[in-house]
Amino acid sequence: MIHLYRVSKYYEGIPALREITFSVDKGEFVFVTGPSGAGKSTLLKILFCAERADEGQIIIQGMNTFRLGTSSIPYLRRNMGFVFQDYKLLPHKTVYENIALALKVVGTPYGDIERRALVALKKVGMDNKDHLTPPKLSGGEQQRVAIARALVNEPQILLADEPTGSLDPQAGQEVFRLFKDINMKGTTVLVATHDWETVRKMQRRIVAMERGRIVTDSKEPVLNPAKAGTGAPGAVPA
Amino acid sequence: MRGYGPVFYLVEAYYGLRANGLVNLLAMGTITMAMLIVGCSLLVFLNLRSAVGAMGERLEISVYLKDGLTDQEKDFLVTRLKAEPGVKKAVFQSKTEALDLLRKELKGQEALLEGLGENPLPDSYELTIDSRSSDAAKMDALSKRIEKLHGVADVSYGRESVEVLDRLLRMVTYGGMVLAALLGVTVVFIISNSVRLALYSRGGEIELMQWIGATRSFITGPFLVEGMLVAAIGTALSLGVLAGLFHAIPREAVHFLAGPGGLEFLPSWVIAYMIGGGALLGLLGGLVSVNRFLE
Numbered sequence: 001m002i003h004l005y006r007v008s009k010y011y012e013g014i015p016a017l018r019e020i021t022f023s024v025d026k027g028e029f030v031f032v033t034g035p036s037g038a039g040k041s042t043l044l045k046i047l048f049c050a051e052r053a054d055e056g057q058i059i060i061q062g063m064n065t066f067r068l069g070t071s072s073i074p075y076l077r078r079n080m081g082f083v084f085q086d087y088k089l090l091p092h093k094t095v096y097e098n099i100a101l102a103l104k105v106v107g108t109p110y111g112d113i114e115r116r117a118l119v120a121l122k123k124v125g126m127d128n129k130d131h132l133t134p135p136k137l138s139g140g141e142q143q144r145v146a147i148a149r150a151l152v153n154e155p156q157i158l159l160a161d162e163p164t165g166s167l168d169p170q171a172g173q174e175v176f177r178l179f180k181d182i183n184m185k186g187t188t189v190l191v192a193t194h195d196w197e198t199v200r201k202m203q204r205r206i207v208a209m210e211r212g213r214i215v216t217d218s219k220e221p222v223l224n225p226a227k228a229g230t231g232a233p234g235a236v237p238a
Numbered sequence: 239m240r241g242y243g244p245v246f247y248l249v250e251a252y253y254g255l256r257a258n259g260l261v262n263l264l265a266m267g268t269i270t271m272a273m274l275i276v277g278c279s280l281l282v283f284l285n286l287r288s289a290v291g292a293m294g295e296r297l298e299i300s301v302y303l304k305d306g307l308t309d310q311e312k313d314f315l316v317t318r319l320k321a322e323p324g325v326k327k328a329v330f331q332s333k334t335e336a337l338d339l340l341r342k343e344l345k346g347q348e349a350l351l352e353g354l355g356e357n358p359l360p361d362s363y364e365l366t367i368d369s370r371s372s373d374a375a376k377m378d379a380l381s382k383r384i385e386k387l388h389g390v391a392d393v394s395y396g397r398e399s400v401e402v403l404d405r406l407l408r409m410v411t412y413g414g415m416v417l418a419a420l421l422g423v424t425v426v427f428i429i430s431n432s433v434r435l436a437l438y439s440r441g442g443e444i445e446l447m448q449w450i451g452a453t454r455s456f457i458t459g460p461f462l463v464e465g466m467l468v469a470a471i472g473t474a475l476s477l478g479v480l481a482g483l484f485h486a487i488p489r490e491a492v493h494f495l496a497g498p499g500g501l502e503f504l505p506s507w508v509i510a511y512m513i514g515g516g517a518l519l520g521l522l523g524g525l526v527s528v529n530r531f532l533e
Contacts, residue, residue: 050449071454078451088446105452107242149450 001026001157001188002047007056009042009212016042018212019056024190026156029183031199032192034209040192043209044161047190048082049073061156078106081150081187083160087142089134095121095145096130102149120152121145124178140171147178151187158182160191164198176202242456250460251467258436262468265432269472270479272421272428273516277480279414280508285501286410290403299365299381299395307361307389315389319363324371324380333359360391374404422519425472429465429523436461437531444531454532462524469520473513477504 002024009017017039024030032040045051046058049065058065061079068076089098099117108116121127124144134142143163150158160179164172176198183189193199199206208216255262301319303312312330319328331339336359341348371380381393437444447457484503492500504512 048449074448074451074453077449082449088442088449090443090446101447102450104242105447105450105456153451 001061003059005057007046007053007058009046009051009053015212020214022207022214022217024188026188027186029189029204031204031206032190032209033194033199033206035194038209039212040209041161044159044192048080048159049076078153079155080157080159081155083146083150083163085162085165087146089142089145091134094131094133095126098145099149099152102152106153116152120148123151124148139167140174143167143175144178151182155187157188157190162193163191164193164195172198247459247463251463254436254460254464255467258439261432261435265428265468266472268428269425269469270475272424273473273476273512274479276418276421277476277504277512279417281480281504283410283414284504286407288502290407297367297395299367299384299393301363301365301384301390302392303361304389304391305360311389315387316363318387319365319384322380322383324368324376325365326368327366329364331362331364333357333361336362374401425469425516425519426523426526429469429520430526432468433461433465433524434527434531436464437527458528461528462521465520465524466517470513470517473516477509477512
């Protein structure tokens with residue numbers, strides 16, 4: 001589903017990603033972990049075509065993103081949902097309107113918008129607050145709405161960049177539980193986080209990054225023996 | 239999935255206009271003023287052109303004949319005159335008829351003609367000129383050609399009035415074109431600024447739409463329609479104001495300015511072109527801002 005081969009990215013000559021190579025199968029749940037500045041967010045942005053890699057090849061759902069023209073990027077994004085740390089909800093629109101916007105963007109017939117938006121909100125338990133605006137919701141609730149927006153077009157891939165970074169532990173657990181449910185239904189999930197505790201508990205594949213490199217991948221043989229058995233996330237079995 | 243049609247863009251543009259109501263109202267007002275000047279220029283130009291055309295219809299060249307021409311010579315001359323391009327009609331006026339006419343024109347002051355003795359006026363041909371040949375250069379060339387014909391003593395026409403009208407029409411045409419171009423640029427500038435403000439005020443929404451898979455046309459369409467609507471409505475308002483002012487001019491003033499023929503308001507095709515042109519300028523202004531913003 002996602003293949004990266006020797007992908008590098010530089011910002012003013014300073015490497016943010018160095019020769020990243022890994023694949024994600026359909027239906028997999030992958031955590032990308034690492035300290036701040038490890039390159040997690042850059043990696044997700046490159047997968048989402050918000051940034052272009054300087055070197056290497058990226059193939060997502062059979063499409064080589066290097067050969068993808070600017071006008072084709074929206075169509076690639078329609079197959080991917082993205083959850084942000086800061087939710088990126090429109091504060092002046094209601095919860096329902098925020099979800100409806102994602103449906104309108106892809107040209108959903110007007111008659112289907114309400115039903116589909118409410119179904120998505122129900123999945124995250126927010127259907128009873130569809131008339132409220134985001135500032136009236138808690139952080140956890142806002143993130144659930146953001147997840148509903150990411151899922152409303154039934155993407156095959158869900159990317160999340162530090163989705164629990166602004167949430168209290170309980171709300172964070174709730175968000176991860178939702179991701180788990182979504183993954184169970186067949187959606188490929190890729191989450192960038194430094195919430196080691198949750199990552200350990202979830203018992204999923206972990207790709208650990210440091211200084212722009214993958215240092216361990218729990219699915220692959222240990223890339224950096226120095227990290228093995230140190231309690232680093234890469235040591236968690238798949 | 240298929241995209242939405244023009245109704246969607248119109249509805250979105252309407253919400254956009256409402257969201258930035260004050261900015262759009264100010265833009266619309268400024269465009270109304272700018273297009274009012276364009277409308278006024280067009281009104282003056284079109285009325286002047288029709289006045290010149292009407293005068294062209296009335297323009298005549300007087301060809302004065304030498305004394306003592308035979309009937310055969312006169313017949314030959316009139317044939318030559320009628321063969322000249324631009325000459326619609328040639329009417330003979332004898333010296334007696336000319337004196338009678340002068341006497342009529344001097345009504346009340348006929349005493350001036352007493353003591354003239356023999357009629358000093360010559361026979362003449364009054365030529366009516368086609369409006370297409372009534373500009374100064376053509377009239378001048380025609381009169382010079384006629385002067386050289388056998389039996390012609392002198393040629394006269396309202397050279398000055400033709401030249402003045404010609405200059406005036408040319409001035410209004412070129413001046414109007416320059417003015418329209420300047421005001422057109424102004425409209426583009428106004429619209430691009432109001433659309434830019436709308437884009438900045440909805441920057442977060444636009445960024446989000448890009449993240450969730452919106453195409454460029456989905457994002458830009460409503461802003462472009464907004465620009466078109468503001469400019470088209472502004473133009474329509476200017477035409478409304480112009481029509482109001484036009485009909486408010488007192489009848490006496492119209493007669494003074496334009497004679498008994500009166501002034502005509504802009505024809506419907508000019509109104510349609512102005513509104514369409516305004517919308518196009520709005521589209522152009524929108525494109526300028528939208529492209530810059532998305533880049």
